[in-house]
Amino acid sequence: MSFVQNVQKVLKQNIREYGMYIALFVIMAIFAFTTNGVFINSRNISNLFNQTGYIAVLAVGMTLVIVIRHIDLSIGFLAGFLGAVAAIALVFWKLPVWVVIPMVLVMGAIAGLITAFPVAHLKIPSFVASLAGWLIYRGALLLVTAGTGTIIVPDAAFNAIGNGYIPDFPDLGFLPGIHKLTLLLGVIAVVFFVFSEINSRKKKQAYNFEVLPLEIFIIKLTFIAILIGLITWVLAGYNGISWTVVIVLVVVAIYHFVTTQMVLGRHIYAIGGNPEAAELSGINVKKMIYVVFGSMGMLSALSGILFTSRLQSATTTAGTLFELDAIAAAYVGGVSAAGGVGKVTGSIIGALVMMSLTNGMNLMGIDISLQYIVRGAVLAAAVIFDVTTRNRSK
């Protein structure tokens, strides 16, 4: 087969996955153009990543919730409420950061388990169960902030989570103004990526599975390597990698590993694909509902921490619409509403797409009313694209 035919075939087969990256690229290019490059300067990209953080962790959890054919609407205000609890614990109870963070994460997990109970045991639709949670946590947030209004958090360590950057090597006299640890990490990431891809390709070939044609494989590797390199370079040009990005990357790495490599992940996707068959295959579906909602709750807590830390304060409206941003990110990232399909890495890209829109339109000074309409249109386009490409490949 000729090279062009190969490219066409591969594109056609993977249109859904590549489409997302292409969309992100196009959106970024448009904003780069319309903002005269402000959008893609180091400072803004760094800012964009930090803004995406608290939605990204929610989108990761939401991916699994949607994969098992459920939904969780309560997470926005749960994040807001737990963010406020963290602020109160730090400011009024004077607890140290290393106590507050685990405590809030555990509270989040418990909240998730509570949502799971009616869903797993009483077969109440998760839409309704979590809608109740939405109301309750909203009330709870208003309640705990009622006396004080906005709670300012003065704790430097806590605020670094949302605003700080990883340290750099001491000044060695070369590459002034560039964050060298970030560069090093970027190089390591590229090398690691290239090796693991080559490895997995070799393995597949050994089993005679279909692999990408060599030229295209090389192009793909080069492309992604350049992409990682570029992002690293841009970030290194400002303050380097932020703690938020580190946290998001760790969360994604863990969830990616669990969902693709572990028995637990297999069970989750099996339930999404066919719950009856999963139960009959010896998977405890109820238990998995607890696991997935529990993880969602914990990630909501993390989101609340990231958000509070970023604002350096807890507000009475924190968390508003987070749940919808997370759901939109998951759908844009290729999660299927029918269940059983979707990757956490996709949802991260989805979150980045949605946040780029907000960020870019803010830079352009577009009115908030129009912003909503554009974001809605992009969501609709993504889902339509998803459904049509999926059906065609059948």
Next chain:
Amino acid sequence: METPLLEMKNITKEFPGVKALDNVSFQVRAGEIHCLVGENGAGKSTLMKVLSGVYPYGDYSGEILLEGETQQYSQIRDSEKAGIAIIYQELALVPDMTVYENIFLGHEISSAAQVVDWNETVQRAGEMLQKVKLKLNPELKVKDLGVGQQQLVEIAKALSRDVKILILDEPTAALNEDDSANLLNLLRDLKEQGVTCILISHKLKEVIQIADTVTVLRDGKTICTLDARNGEVSEAVLIKHMVGREIDNIYPQRERTVSDEVVLEVRDWNAYDPNLGRSILKNVSINLKRGEIVGLAGLMGSGRTELALSIFGNPDGYHLNGELYLKGEQKNFKRPQDAIKAGMAYVTEDRKGDGLILIQDVKQNITLANLQEIANNGVVDENAEIKVANEYRESLNIKTPSVEQKVSNLSGGNQQKVCLGKWLFVKPDVLILDEPTRGIDVGAKFEIYTIMTRLVQQGMSIIMISSELPEILGMSDRVYIVSSGRISGELPIEEATQEKIMHMATN
């Protein structure tokens, strides 16, 4: 020669890695019943999907002529308009709608303003039901009907449009003998009324009974087209064309391997289904010995599947009462997980509904019930997984380009084999097979029987639920007959005959 009603010329259809149809030509005369036979994966369903526009024009190469005119369907609706109606391997009715709503679904009888005329609809639905000789109230919900009745409703639905060609893909696979006979009679009547029929079936007996013409496909190619009206076509001839070699005895030779040790025993077992609000099993007592194949015979809906489910961890939440012993120990399974851990496996009757994860690939399905075996500390070892999947692919002869193929892309029979592979990988002591050869071709049936024989020789014990009496008689060591949730009889194989079993099953 007259022009055929339908002519498909040089049809080729490829899927990634599979040539499902390779230059197939196929002709159907007006007013005949034309049977299409072939092994699992031969391409029968695919050929019909090409005809009905599921795979639109351009997705395949070749030509379709209806009454001499070239047809190019870009969607199912186009073929429906041209008078082609297809009833798929899996039923496509909406369970929560009434019979009459289902019959006119998609072409409702309505006024100019798109308001549905329900009176007219009910009336016309009644006429359609008469046509298919189904006496029932059209206001019933489809989910409350038996499979046989649902099948007839599907046909009524097809007839409610103007059909020239009615295509049925394995319509009798899920029917018992009475319902099958009923359906075949109906097809004969329709033929009298001028409806042309294409019938796909693995039940060669009925093919010989009813066909005017038989076309055999093998590996995506037309092998031959036979005139079946003068009685020259026999099962042996068909099998030979289908598999390319002769199979004289489809039940393998078995040495009796039954030992005295009872591995599974159920005593005074009662089950009440809270959803249906009635008792479904009454005082059932059965036992199974090591190395034994016990057949569970009975009519559809007699409670055999419910019995299997209630033993296998009771996933549907029946209220149970009675005693269950596995290898001498009393058990009280809370969920299928417990039953599997204790050494049981259950190959379900409905492979798409509750057997397989269709959107996942062959290897993921095969390993699903026993992932622990190929995992270290909860991390799945992919190499081990591929190895296991390939083992079962070979030993069960699953036709697939690779174990990375999605199960939804396999043909019906090969999906069944994947189900079987999944449960064999659990390495159970007690294997329950619910209609194990439904929709499976003769060659594959023989393979499955051979596997069963091998398994009992290795000390496994098998309960086989089957509605096909020849299979029960051919494979069992002992037969229980189930009727209305009770055991109405038990026969050692030496004493069992079709007549005796039918007699006990209908009492």
